[in-house]
Amino acid sequence: MLPGVQSVPLTALRHPTVSTLLDDHRALLAELLDGLGSPLHIVLPEVFEENITALRQAFAETGADVDILFAKKANKADCFVRSAAALGVGIDAASTAELVKALAGGVPGHRIGISGPEKDDTLHALAVQHDCLVAVDSISELRRLAATARLAHRQVRVLLRARTTIQPGSRFGMAAAERSAAVSLCLELADHVSCRGFSFHLNGYSPEERAMAANEMIEHCLDARWRGALSAELVDIGGGLPMRYVDPQLWDEFIQQNEPAHYHGNKTSRGFHFYPYGGMPPTQAVRTIMNHPVDGDESLSAKAARNAIRFIVEPGRSLLDQAGFTVFRVQQVEDRRDTDGYAIITVAGNSLSLCEQWFNTDYLPDPLLMSAQSLADKVFPACVAGSTCLENDMVTWRKIRFPRPARPGDHLVYLNTAGYHSDFLESRFHDTALPLKAVLRLGDAAPRWRLDGI
Ligand SMILES: Cc1ncc(COP(=O)(O)O)c(C=O)c1O
Structure with missing residues (x-):
């Protein structure tokens, strides 16, 4: 093993469409990068559509009645909204701009859910006009929303x-007393507010915890019905379905061997907090949640069916599994192998286009090195830096064992970046343009591409 270099490669899993593009259509990718600039996000609506079908099927297999709302915040590309509209999937929007884009992309208002704490009056008014389902976070928000609905002579679904x-310590949602008062207020303001059910926020990716929280919401629906809110029939289980970027065995090995010396600047000494990259696939998580026993032997989905409860799910990241990747051009390679044991590859672009850094962490799946000239295979340990003037602008802090030396002009491909890893934190720092997104469809013939945009 090389000194200071991690022993486990974290090979990123690849969808067959991604493999075909990388293996058979490199010239096209190179042309797109040349023409559209580095980094370039490639987005793949076909894979997104496939994920929707798989998720629907997983819910159906458990007997759960569900509406899927794609959490738009996970990727700003318009192509995903269009795909959702075409497949009859709704959108979870958390801002006026997201709601406008969802409507412009062809998603009808009644399929749009509005989430987020203490939403402003502009968002409320648009949601009321378009009959969106609004998740209300507090009594004060409920009062404001009801007033907006009254002015519009409408009844808003909440x-x-x-x-x-x-x-219980979450900053989101209402604790027991406030929740109970909110049900009373809905009954009082029934001309303008219709309580349709309950939602919750849960940090983390545990399917068991999500099932337990959903069960609590079923109980809240039953209690609200008993008090007169007869239309309380929806339980929104939120997003947070886990997903798998790398083989779970590899992930376990990585976690066991992980140490600060594997990173540029001994970064882990500052305390990384990693996304669980070897997690359960989303369809398996759906089965685990819905089959989870909640009342004796009765599963969550069976209890919901018995009580005429329907579910809403708001997946963001997991619907984007494999639905995009990001290509950077290598700008410079500083070979420090003799002194430090590794090189620093500087790419055209910055770490805000691969935005795990916000959470004091690193995007861990290994990037792929694609070179025009073929060099002899020889392990080349290197981390990856952005081309801004900031010391902390590291696209990958971890020292990757590249299979051969990198050269300026080569390409680095970060796989599976569509869910939060591309535009979440993008910035026009240094007055640079925001990275573009090329929408690629493989179909049966040659790949077709266009720039994203409604
Ligand atoms: C209300 C709500 N719904 C859905 C999501 C999407 O979660 P994920 O991308 O983990 O599926 C989030 C994430 O922040 C959220 O806050």
């Missing part, structure tokens, strides 16, 4: 966001 017993 979910009440409740605090869970699993994470």
Whole structure:
């Protein structure tokens, strides 16, 4: 093993469409990068559509009745909204701009859910006009929303966001007394507010915890019905379905061997907090949640069916599994192998286009090195830096064992970046343009591409 270099490569899993593009259509990718600039996000609506079908099927297999709302915040590309509209999937929007884009992309208002704490009056008014389902976070928000609906001579459909017993310290949602008062207020303002059910916020990716929280929401629906809110029939289980970027065995090995010396600047000494990259696939998580026993032997989905409860799920990241990747051009390579044991590859672009850094962490799946000239295979340990003037602008802090030396003009491909890893934190720092997105469809013939945009 080379000194100071991690022993486990974290090979990124690849969808067959991604493999075909990387293996058979490199010239096209190179042309796109040349023409559209580095980094370039490639987005793949076909894979997104496939994920929707798989998720629907997983819910159907458990007997759960579900509406899927794609959490738009996970990627700003318009092509995903269009795909959702075409497949009858709704959108979870958390801002006026997201709602406008969802409507412009062809998603009808009744399929749009509005989430986020203390939403402003502009978002409320648009949501009321378009008959969106609004998740309300507090009594004060409920009062404001009801006033907006009254002015518009409409009745707005709401979910009440409740605090869970699993994470009672969350800053989101209403604790028991406020939740109960909110049900009363819905009954009082019934001409303008219709309580349709409950939602919750849960940090983390545990399917068991999500099932337990959903069960609490079923109980809240039953209680609300008993008090007269007869239309309380929806339980929104949120997003947070886990997903798998790398083989779980590799991931376990990585976690066991991980140490600060594997990173540029001994970065882990500052305390990384990693996304669980070897997690359960989303369809398996759906089965685990819905089959979870909640009342004796009765599963969550069976209890919901028995009580005429329907589910809403708001996946962001997991619907984007494999639905995009990001290509950077290598700008410079500083070979420090003799002194430090590794090189620093500087790419055209910055770490805000691969935005795990916000969470004091690193995007861990290994990037692929694609070179025009073929060099002899020889392990080349290197981390990857952005081309801004900031010391902390590291696209990959971890020292990757590239299979051969990198050269200026080569390409680095970061796989599976569509869910939060591309535009979440993008910035026009240094007055640079924001990276573009090329929408690629493989179909049966040659790949077709266009720039993203409605
Ligand atoms: C209300 C709500 N719905 C859905 C999501 C999407 O979660 P994920 O991308 O983990 O599926 C989030 C994430 O922040 C959220 O806050």
